[in-house]
Amino acid sequence: MAIEETNVYDSDRVRSVALEEIRAIIHYKDLIVQLIRRDIVARYKRSVLGVLWTMLNPLGTMVILTIVFSRMFNMRGVYPAYIITGLVAWNFFAQTTQFSLNTTLWGSGLYHKIYMPRTAFIISVAGGGIINIVFALVPMLLIYLVTRVPLHASALLLPVVILILAMFTLGLSLLLSTAAVFFPDVAEFFPVLISAWMYLTPIIYPEELLMDVLNGWVLKLNPMYHILKVFRLVLYEGVVPGGLEWLIAFLIAAVTLVVGWRVFTNKAKLFGYYA
Amino acid sequence: MPDQNSSDFTNNTAIFLKDVNVAYRIPTEKIRTIKEYLIKKIRGKVKHQHFYALQDINLSIDQGEIYGIIGRNGAGKSTLLKVVSRVLYPTSGRVRIKGIVSPLLELGAGFHPELTGMENIYLNGTLLGHTRHEIQSKINDILEFSEIGDFINAPIRTYSSGMVARLGFSVATAWEPDILILDEVLSVGDAAFQKKCTNRMTSLIKGKSTVLLVTHSPALIEEMCSKAVLLDHGRIIARGSGEEISRQYMTMLE
Numbered sequence: 001m002a003i004e005e006t007n008v009y010d011s012d013r014v015r016s017v018a019l020e021e022i023r024a025i026i027h028y029k030d031l032i033v034q035l036i037r038r039d040i041v042a043r044y045k046r047s048v049l050g051v052l053w054t055m056l057n058p059l060g061t062m063v064i065l066t067i068v069f070s071r072m073f074n075m076r077g078v079y080p081a082y083i084i085t086g087l088v089a090w091n092f093f094a095q096t097t098q099f100s101l102n103t104t105l106w107g108s109g110l111y112h113k114i115y116m117p118r119t120a121f122i123i124s125v126a127g128g129g130i131i132n133i134v135f136a137l138v139p140m141l142l143i144y145l146v147t148r149v150p151l152h153a154s155a156l157l158l159p160v161v162i163l164i165l166a167m168f169t170l171g172l173s174l175l176l177s178t179a180a181v182f183f184p185d186v187a188e189f190f191p192v193l194i195s196a197w198m199y200l201t202p203i204i205y206p207e208e209l210l211m212d213v214l215n216g217w218v219l220k221l222n223p224m225y226h227i228l229k230v231f232r233l234v235l236y237e238g239v240v241p242g243g244l245e246w247l248i249a250f251l252i253a254a255v256t257l258v259v260g261w262r263v264f265t266n267k268a269k270l271f272g273y274y275a
Numbered sequence: 276m277p278d279q280n281s282s283d284f285t286n287n288t289a290i291f292l293k294d295v296n297v298a299y300r301i302p303t304e305k306i307r308t309i310k311e312y313l314i315k316k317i318r319g320k321v322k323h324q325h326f327y328a329l330q331d332i333n334l335s336i337d338q339g340e341i342y343g344i345i346g347r348n349g350a351g352k353s354t355l356l357k358v359v360s361r362v363l364y365p366t367s368g369r370v371r372i373k374g375i376v377s378p379l380l381e382l383g384a385g386f387h388p389e390l391t392g393m394e395n396i397y398l399n400g401t402l403l404g405h406t407r408h409e410i411q412s413k414i415n416d417i418l419e420f421s422e423i424g425d426f427i428n429a430p431i432r433t434y435s436s437g438m439v440a441r442l443g444f445s446v447a448t449a450w451e452p453d454i455l456i457l458d459e460v461l462s463v464g465d466a467a468f469q470k471k472c473t474n475r476m477t478s479l480i481k482g483k484s485t486v487l488l489v490t491h492s493p494a495l496i497e498e499m500c501s502k503a504v505l506l507d508h509g510r511i512i513a514r515g516s517g518e519e520i521s522r523q524y525m526t527m528l529e
Contacts, residue, residue: 007453009361010371031401038398042389045430113381115361116402183309269364272357273299 021265024117031116035124040131054135058087062143065204081140081149085236086203088136089228093169094194096129100173101180101187111271118268119261122177126170133162140235152238161231164253168227171256174264181267181274201225223252283335284371289454289485290336290359295368297329297354297509328354330509332368336502338453341486343496343503343517345524350506352489356380356456359487374453374485375404382463383443388432392423392442395431399446413449420471421445437464448475455484493521 014020025032044050062084070079100122111118137158144151180186201224202210210219219225230241230249241249284291300323329351336342346352357363358370360378385402386395396417400410418427421441423434431439440463457480463472480486480499490496496503500517505524513523 007375008371008373010369011365012369012371028401028404030405030407033407034398034401037394038387038390041394042387045389110385110402112357112362113384114378114402115376116404183312185308272363 017265017269018262021117021119021261021268025119025123028117028120031120032124032127035121036127036131039124039128051135054132055139058084058091058136059139059143061091062087062139069204078147078149080143081147082206082232082236083204084140084143085232086201086228088133088140089165089231090198090201090203090224091136092129092133092165093224094198095132096126096169097173097176097194098190099129100125100177101190104177105180105184105187118271119174119264122170122173122264126166126173129169130162130166149236150238151235154234154238154240157234157240161227161234161249164249165227165231167253167257168223171253171258171260174260175256178264178267181271197222197224201228203228223256226252285337287337288335288371289338289340289373290334290342290487291369291371291373292332292334292358293369293371295329295332295358295365295370296327297351297358297363298366299326299328300324301326327509329358329365332358332511334504334511336485336487338373338485339483340502341480341488341500343500343520344487344489344506345491345493345496345503345520346506347491347528351509352506353458354509355506356458356487356489359454360456372454375450376454376456377403377447377450377452378456379447380456380458382447383439386431386439386443389430391429392427392431392434395442396446399443400449403447405450409450417442417445417449420449420475422468437468440464441468444472448479451479451482452484455479455486457486457488458490493524496524497521 040051044053047053049056062080065083065087066080069083103121103125110116141151143149176186176190180190200210200218201222202219207219207225207229210216213219226245226248230245233239233241233245283293332355344352344355354363356378358365359372360376360380361370361372362378383395383399385398387398390398396414397407397410400413401407421438421444423438423442426434426438431442434442444463457476463469480488486499488495488500496517498517500520503515503517503520504511505513505520505527507527513520515523
């Protein structure tokens, strides 16, 4: 029986490991589905409320932050709806990056046992995050309903803004995971970094608060600010973002993903010698 | 000629390794922080020693061959298997693998205790590179062979270790791979199941697959392998028929 030429792996014929990885990921797409399933099932199987926790989590945080901060910031509009919109996006970002780091560092036992495209685990973490964000939209819409924040037709653009958010998050996760393999300190340092990052991003306070700080550069140089902006525009503000806003958010996401993918796939051949 | 090395392998070559080296860099001092690394890098003080786990490995294995690898502990046998199964990327050299490799090294890789037996079949199967559809078409075979019965819908944390091993073996051997990698001949479970294992292994080995068999046992090499190599300190020090190599290995041990 002849073996198809497509099943030949030849290290001398691999021109670009980044492209080769895309080909492999397409072949292993069912693995990604299984890994997402595993993470969700394993996480919630033994808790009584199960998947409900994905919805209760942002709701709980939102309630606490509203009680603590609503008087502190003089907010126009409706504070709980504003805050939960930002939190839904931020939680996806923070949880996916953190979970990717942990998966690469401590869940990588399989890397040493059998071959599979190394990006599969991180892609599945991001995929699981997208499912979580869909669940987290339920309590968010509940808050919109209770606080009478109307949902406009712009909300139909939600899949696009989630995609942009996911591209950026995946790219950064790949970069961080690569760094963490060679320097385990990254994993220790990252939780500190991400909480500092959260307070530098307008999530629990209005962005006007940072407009004057260093001429607004604190905002302008923060990639998550631009991505959160389109996220909140389509949902909370009910406005279709302008061309420039789309362009900035998309470029940040696309460049991060391409750079992250290339760095990870080029360094992945060395993982076996480290982690 | 498409390239200069094409004379070294033919259309019939399943595994082809040329000048493969695997070198672990062992830093002479421990560097664990980025700051330390950057300072040392700038000063040109990042020093490493090289430890060669494999050196100048050249191998060409034809389709359908049963090829033996023998050597003492630490000779580089497992490293060689890792290179062929693409778990470890060699430091230098060329690796050409034709066909699907099934490493029967890690039974039940990725099994998760909270998932049911059925869910774990799909997880383990996709990890081995099979599609959902391919697993579906083998599911009855896997269920029947593993003898898990009604427990298949229970989380595998409730399984005995024998049941887990049986399930892992059944998934791993459900397909006839192009290249089969064996670290010793496997048998799991109780005596009755071991017999089933041996039968299945024999039919896989005697089938169309190319087999790469790693072992400490000269008798096994002599009995099963048409060709073999003897590894020592990361190098191939002898190649020949299974019989010759097993004799050389025994001489070396004395």
